[in-house]
Amino acid sequence: MPRDHYLNASYGIRSWLLTTDHKRIALLYLISVTFFFFIGGIFATMIRIHLLTPAGALVTPETYNKLFTMHGVAMIFFFLIPSIPAVLGNFLIPPMIGAKDLAFPKINLLSWYIYIIGGCFVLYSFSTGGLDTGWTFYTPLSSIYSNSAVTPAVLGIFINGFSSILTGLNFIVTIHTMRAPGMTWFRLPLFAWAHYATSLVMILGTPVVAITLLLAGLERMFHLGFFNPAMGGDPILFQHLFWFYSHPAVYIMILPSMGVVSEIIPTFARKPIFGYHFIAASSIAIAVIGFLVWAHHMFVTGESTYAALAFSFLSYLVAIPSAVKVFNWTASLYKGSISWDAPMLYALGFIGLFTIGGLTGLFLACLGLDIHIHDTYFVIAHFHYIMVGGAVMGYVGGLHYWWPKITGKLYPEALSRFAAIVLFIGFNLTFFPQFILGYLGMPRRYHSYPPEFQVLNVLSTAGASVLALGYLLPMAYLTWSMRYGKVAGPNPWPATGLEWKTDSPPPAENFHVTPVVDWEPYDYRNRPDLGLVAGASLTPAHGDD
Amino acid sequence: MHRTGELYGQFQTLEQQKESATLGMWIFLVTEVLFFGGMFLTYTINRHEYFTAFGVGSNTLDIKLGTINTAVLILSSLTMAMAVWSAQVGKKALVTGFLIATLALGSVFLGIKVVEYKQKFDHHLVPGRNFDVWYHSEHPLPSDDPKEIAAEREELEKATSSQNPKYDPDVNSHAQLYFSLYFAMTGLHALHMIVGAGLLIWLIKVSLSARFTPQYNNPVEIVGLYWHFVDIVWIYLFPLLYLIDRHR
Numbered sequence: 001m002p003r004d005h006y007l008n009a010s011y012g013i014r015s016w017l018l019t020t021d022h023k024r025i026a027l028l029y030l031i032s033v034t035f036f037f038f039i040g041g042i043f044a045t046m047i048r049i050h051l052l053t054p055a056g057a058l059v060t061p062e063t064y065n066k067l068f069t070m071h072g073v074a075m076i077f078f079f080l081i082p083s084i085p086a087v088l089g090n091f092l093i094p095p096m097i098g099a100k101d102l103a104f105p106k107i108n109l110l111s112w113y114i115y116i117i118g119g120c121f122v123l124y125s126f127s128t129g130g131l132d133t134g135w136t137f138y139t140p141l142s143s144i145y146s147n148s149a150v151t152p153a154v155l156g157i158f159i160n161g162f163s164s165i166l167t168g169l170n171f172i173v174t175i176h177t178m179r180a181p182g183m184t185w186f187r188l189p190l191f192a193w194a195h196y197a198t199s200l201v202m203i204l205g206t207p208v209v210a211i212t213l214l215l216a217g218l219e220r221m222f223h224l225g226f227f228n229p230a231m232g233g234d235p236i237l238f239q240h241l242f243w244f245y246s247h248p249a250v251y252i253m254i255l256p257s258m259g260v261v262s263e264i265i266p267t268f269a270r271k272p273i274f275g276y277h278f279i280a281a282s283s284i285a286i287a288v289i290g291f292l293v294w295a296h297h298m299f300v301t302g303e304s305t306y307a308a309l310a311f312s313f314l315s316y317l318v319a320i321p322s323a324v325k326v327f328n329w330t331a332s333l334y335k336g337s338i339s340w341d342a343p344m345l346y347a348l349g350f351i352g353l354f355t356i357g358g359l360t361g362l363f364l365a366c367l368g369l370d371i372h373i374h375d376t377y378f379v380i381a382h383f384h385y386i387m388v389g390g391a392v393m394g395y396v397g398g399l400h401y402w403w404p405k406i407t408g409k410l411y412p413e414a415l416s417r418f419a420a421i422v423l424f425i426g427f428n429l430t431f432f433p434q435f436i437l438g439y440l441g442m443p444r445r446y447h448s449y450p451p452e453f454q455v456l457n458v459l460s461t462a463g464a465s466v467l468a469l470g471y472l473l474p475m476a477y478l479t480w481s482m483r484y485g486k487v488a489g490p491n492p493w494p495a496t497g498l499e500w501k502t503d504s505p506p507p508a509e510n511f512h513v514t515p516v517v518d519w520e521p522y523d524y525r526n527r528p529d530l531g532l533v534a535g536a537s538l539t540p541a542h543g544d545d
Numbered sequence: 546m547h548r549t550g551e552l553y554g555q556f557q558t559l560e561q562q563k564e565s566a567t568l569g570m571w572i573f574l575v576t577e578v579l580f581f582g583g584m585f586l587t588y589t590i591n592r593h594e595y596f597t598a599f600g601v602g603s604n605t606l607d608i609k610l611g612t613i614n615t616a617v618l619i620l621s622s623l624t625m626a627m628a629v630w631s632a633q634v635g636k637k638a639l640v641t642g643f644l645i646a647t648l649a650l651g652s653v654f655l656g657i658k659v660v661e662y663k664q665k666f667d668h669h670l671v672p673g674r675n676f677d678v679w680y681h682s683e684h685p686l687p688s689d690d691p692k693e694i695a696a697e698r699e700e701l702e703k704a705t706s707s708q709n710p711k712y713d714p715d716v717n718s719h720a721q722l723y724f725s726l727y728f729a730m731t732g733l734h735a736l737h738m739i740v741g742a743g744l745l746i747w748l749i750k751v752s753l754s755a756r757f758t759p760q761y762n763n764p765v766e767i768v769g770l771y772w773h774f775v776d777i778v779w780i781y782l783f784p785l786l787y788l789i790d791r792h793r
Contacts, residue, residue: 105555169573170569172572203572203575207576223672224729226722230718232595232719233591237586
């Protein structure tokens, strides 16, 4: 371990709560998003237990409505959206581009406080009556009819939006103006490209959902009418505005994960990434096309056939840049010398699950088929394959990959591989049966179901228990490793990124001297400084592979 | 990050710092455009749907006060631009002077807005249970001009008469939509003015200690960008809210 690093640069609670060091703020975010992951996870557990029997085993129908709503709100707005950008992005973007910090360190800290304040509002809503509108807050249910605590929840999400906006703004400016000498745009790690694209979606989409939820909240509080049909307002307009953000928000969740996978694959295949420029450009393409597909959530809500045709076509189009990434990752593996460390297992899991999630998305983009599977468990399974199988797998994989950098310690290898496999099996057992359930016609958001669906529901609940174990294991051994883990050294894998050139954990200012970049990205064949030379066989520094 | 003089620790040079700050503010303004954009879209769709009611609502606004406020804001943009220029050329006394002038004009705008809001409450034009678009014409105040009241009455009758090809039988509900948007849009605009005023007070404090120089003036410049943006929002709000269907 280095003698001076960011963790021991100063001590005391003030040195954390008033820090402007992006690495410490990333850890503040790590703790808070994990907290919300737990909250959302508890609701998910209760949902799965309830659905063990056809009549519902646990709660009343009203409570069931609240459970799935609060699960969605906690997981989407307070875990998935901030998870990779605010934790890994925050920690890694400055060292990856050779900067001492983000461009606006105080704004970075402010974004965390905004997140916490928004989170408090939402927790207040959860604990004083709950929330039963669905995470989508459709009007006029949310603005007039719901008897649950909608107002604080809407305000909380409104406030939290600004945390996301400030993070995105900070990343874009940082990537533009803070790069080290020699760090050209096409030497940027693909993780940084993915975060640049994510940030574009954050700054362009989030203000729209902020104003939309604010208007719905004002409608509820002051009896104004924007979306209230009784006054002539248009509830469909709310859905358009809501999905204008909330569909691109899916790309806020998945793009950073794709960035993580693009880092992990070449490291553990010991090969330069295939198609660097295509992967970089496809991130931007996903962000741009992602803004043009929102109304595919509304095929059965009343929009013109021609609009539906256009949105269906554009939804197919977004599959192209996603597929470009999958093909390039696969090509990067080809003839690589692959090692099966835990981060690699997560990355490979990501590719498989994301592919299933993406392809089933095409079913839903199909106008005819969507009538049949709209609002069924097919949709639930599809987006959990993207958000859990994709985004969360990437997040956990990224945590494993950069954990030695963040803490300076290694975690137990065999256990971490075992956990990755448990997570993969648990995930598939939970969500694959839901594809079948949905196709057979089980609607989402219902508290009971016909008895013939019970076997598949029991399978799904059993899978959820395995999945829970898959999450608890890493939480346990990663925490354990902070104290008892072996010292990692600056570059344990070894990897070519600039962040691995500094100490683990990095010093407060990231680099002792400003680095100068004179190598191409992912050059796993030609980095004698890391012991990487073409033709030589390689063993990872810690390795028994 | 500690700082040395005007340079914050994360930056290498003052130019890099200035470039970052300016880019950051422009990106923030982009998010503001989309923030207001949601309301402008809601406005556009509802106005298209209920043009008559929106015309009725618009004609109840006080066009004199609206025009004065528009002039006040444009003038404040001029003084703000002068403050930025003075900072760039290093005229320290002028910076403070122009900032104070901008703050004063902004306050005048907010004061006039308060008067206008009070009128809406008096005229029962605030959405909710007591909203009544007919109220003012039926209960005029002694200070009101009887000719204007008569014109208002006539317009309301025309809007609801089935002889009129564009008549609106439910003008009261639809005018509530107009006033919902009026309060949301001008309210959020006013909130941005208040934030701007706070920023100006901070700038005035800094400029009194003569910190701004031709080398270091980006706080004035980026607050200027913000102030101009808020003015531009009003430049759109004024015709969209005050000038609907006035050409008679």
